[in-house]
Amino acid sequence: MHSHSDDSSSSRIGAAFFLNVGFTIIEFIGGILTNSTAIMADAVHDLGDSLSIGSAWILDKLSKKDADDVFTYGYRRLSLFSAMINGFVLVGGSIWILIQALPRLFNPVLPVTEGMIVLAVFGISVNGYAAFKLSAGKSLNEKVLNWHLLEDVIGWVAVLIVSILLQFFEWPILDPILAILFTFIYFV
Numbered sequence: 001m002h003s004h005s006d007d008s009s010s011s012r013i014g015a016a017f018f019l020n021v022g023f024t025i026i027e028f029i030g031g032i033l034t035n036s037t038a039i040m041a042d043a044v045h046d047l048g049d050s051l052s053i054g055s056a057w058i059l060d061k062l063s064k065k066d067a068d069d070v071f072t073y074g075y076r077r078l079s080l081f082s083a084m085i086n087g088f089v090l091v092g093g094s095i096w097i098l099i100q101a102l103p104r105l106f107n108p109v110l111p112v113t114e115g116m117i118v119l120a121v122f123g124i125s126v127n128g129y130a131a132f133k134l135s136a137g138k139s140l141n142e143k144v145l146n147w148h149l150l151e152d153v154i155g156w157v158a159v160l161i162v163s164i165l166l167q168f169f170e171w172p173i174l175d176p177i178l179a180i181l182f183t184f185i186y187f188v
């Protein structure tokens with residue numbers, strides 16, 4: 001019984017991991033194709049998410065094994081290591097986003113809004129589905145991920161609103177503003 005519920009929590013986190021990795025790849029390609037810095041900022045963020053979900057998955061599996069001294073030591077090192085990698089990715093990614101988004105505040109570039117709308121609808125569906133799947137979970141890891149995924153859904157709703165606005169009004173500055181906002185919000 002014990003191991004049964006453990007397996008399902010682990011497999012739900014595993015499913016969320018593969019969903020996130022797949023979606024991150026689509027976002028990077030989509031961000032470049034649509035020329036949208038907001039989508040690229042989201043892609044960087046989701047890369048960080050993929051890393052933390054991946055390490056949560058590994059830690060979730062490991063936490064089920066019997067804790068001995070050697071294991072506890074390895075567990076802590078792994079947590080620290082993944083937090084460090086994640087930090088590097090987020091700092092590097094944010095710098096990359098700001099380098100692209102800041103100049104666009106002065107020389108706005110209109111992104112491909114139709115592509116942005118498609119990605120936003122996709123983002124809302126993927127994150128919404130992942131949040132829904134994890135909402136069945138009772139482990140702390142799952143609860144934290146679930147809240148986080150709901151925040152991501154809100155981010156994609158913002159992308160959707162901006163891309164719809166851009167369809168009607170020529171305010172290309174909204175895209176870098178959103179990218180910069182994302183970069184700061186996701187850091188806090």
Ligand SMILES: [Zn+2]
Pocket residue numbers: 045046049148149152
């Ligand atoms: Zn996220």
